[in-house]
Amino acid sequence: MSTPVKVAVTGAAGQIGYSLLFRIASGSLLGPDTPVQLRLLEITPALKALEGVVMELDDCAFPLLSGVEIGDDANVVFDGANIALLVGARPRSKGMERGDLLEANGAIFKPQGAALNAHAADDIKVLVTGNPANTNALIAKSNAPDIPAERFNALTRLDHNRALAQLAAKTGTTVNDIRHLTIWGNHSATQYPDVFHAEVNGQNASELVDQAWLESTFIPTVQQRGAAIIEARGASSAASAANATVDHMRDWVLGTPEGDWVSMSVPSDGSYGIAEGIITSFPCTTSGGDYSIVQGLEINEFSQARIDASVAELQEEREAVRSLGLVD
Numbered sequence: 124m125s126t127p128v129k130v131a132v133t134g135a136a137g138q139i140g141y142s143l144l145f146r147i148a149s150g151s152l153l154g155p156d157t158p159v160q161l162r163l164l165e166i167t168p169a170l171k172a173l174e175g176v177v178m179e180l181d182d183c184a185f186p187l188l189s190g191v192e193i194g195d196d197a198n199v200v201f202d203g204a205n206i207a208l209l210v211g212a213r214p215r216s217k218g219m220e221r222g223d224l225l226e227a228n229g230a231i232f233k234p235q236g237a238a239l240n241a242h243a244a245d246d247i248k249v250l251v252t253g254n255p256a257n258t259n260a261l262i263a264k265s266n267a268p269d270i271p272a273e274r275f276n277a278l279t280r281l282d283h284n285r286a287l288a289q290l291a292a293k294t295g296t297t298v299n300d301i302r303h304l305t306i307w308g309n310h311s312a313t314q315y316p317d318v319f320h321a322e323v324n325g326q327n328a329s330e331l332v333d334q335a336w337l338e339s340t341f342i343p344t345v346q347q348r349g350a351a352i353i354e355a356r357g358a359s360s361a362a363s364a365a366n367a368t369v370d371h372m373r374d375w376v377l378g379t380p381e382g383d384w385v386s387m388s389v390p391s392d393g394s395y396g397i398a399e400g401i402i403t404s405f406p407c408t409t410s411g412g413d414y415s416i417v418q419g420l421e422i423n424e425f426s427q428a429r430i431d432a433s434v435a436e437l438q439e440e441r442e443a444v445r446s447l448g449l450v451d
């Protein structure tokens with residue numbers, strides 16, 4: 124067996140953590156031949172609950188799990204990490220304005236960015252799931268000047284998976300029949316799920332569904348799915364968010380399937396005229412541990428307006444965290 128890969132997870136005692144850790148330890152993240160060491164970060168009051176989760180991990184007797192370290196100090200927990208899954212974040216509480224939310228999360232992601240910069244392994248890959256995920260990833264990236272910027276991603280794979288499921292249901296197919304779906308923009312209600320390049324069994328998806336369904340059902344359903352889950356379950360998406368976190372990082376490390384792409388929020392390099400530096404969702408392929416933004420797609424007027432709106436929201440978030448001194 125090879126040397127264990129060190130996987131750091133923050134917010135490990137939370138809802139998503141409770142699904143995610145078991146998937147990582149069972150081999151879903153890095154495959155059946157790669158042992159993992161889990162390095163779990165929590166706030167001090169949650170360490171006892173986390174100890175209980177570690178007892179359960181022990182009780183699974185996972186053959187690939189080489190060890191588990193837990194703690195409340197990012198400088199210790201991130202030591203030597205090859206992968207960091209930043210899940211723990213400050214949720215919006217009643218009466219909290221967006222600016223307050225960004226500030227509260229800045230207090231988490233700024234020091235975590237700095238701790239990754241100082242202690243993570245040279246090949247570190249960072250994926251932010253904790254909301255507001257795109258801007259939290261931007262804050263972490265800005266505070267880790269020695270880590271290449273492209274190693275900081277945010278999660279829009281859950282939105283991608285939700286869009287796949289909705290399109291499959293509408294067209295009477297399965298998710299396996301669909302290729303080239305894209306989420307553009309922010310992991311928020313402004314995100315744009317784009318079917319204009321998608322194919323269902325080789326046929327362009329926009330020819331199989333009408334514009335009215337796209338505008339009044341598909342797009343709002345995908346954009347509002349998180350809220351619908353909260354309404355139904357009384358708690359936010361957890362197993363599906365953990366699953367998407369695994370999907371994103373697994374594909375980044377092990378590669379996307381031949382002939383398809385996935386949606387990843389990555390620092391913009393200016394592709395499609397999108398402001399450089401913001402962390403926004405693009406169609407991406409990956410190979411050899413590196414990803415590339417799919418180039419050359421024709422963007423119609425309908426799509427462009429929606430991409431612009433979501434990118435504008437991300438630029439506003441960047442301005443807000445800039446004015447708080449959280450990013451350059």
Ligand SMILES: NC(=O)C1=CN([C@@H]2O[C@H](COP(=O)(O)OP(=O)(O)OC[C@H]3O[C@@H](n4cnc5c(N)ncnc54)[C@H](O)[C@@H]3O)[C@@H](O)[C@H]2O)C=CC1
Nearest residue numbers: 134136137138139164165166211212252253254278281364
């Ligand atoms: N990007 C996406 O698609 C999705 C993102 N989310 C977000 O993921 C985040 C986590 O969700 P849940 O697990 O359901 O929340 P949760 O509240 O059950 O767990 C979060 C955990 O993070 C911990 N935490 C807080 N501050 C921390 C810090 N500084 N360091 C380490 N741990 C810290 C808390 O103690 C808590 O145990 C939330 O921000 C949620 O909005 C949820 C679903 C989808």
Ligand SMILES: O=C([O-])CC(=O)C(=O)O
Nearest residue numbers: 254348349350352359360
């Ligand atoms: O709104 C939330 O906290 C959960 C979320 O991001 C989602 O389900 O997409």
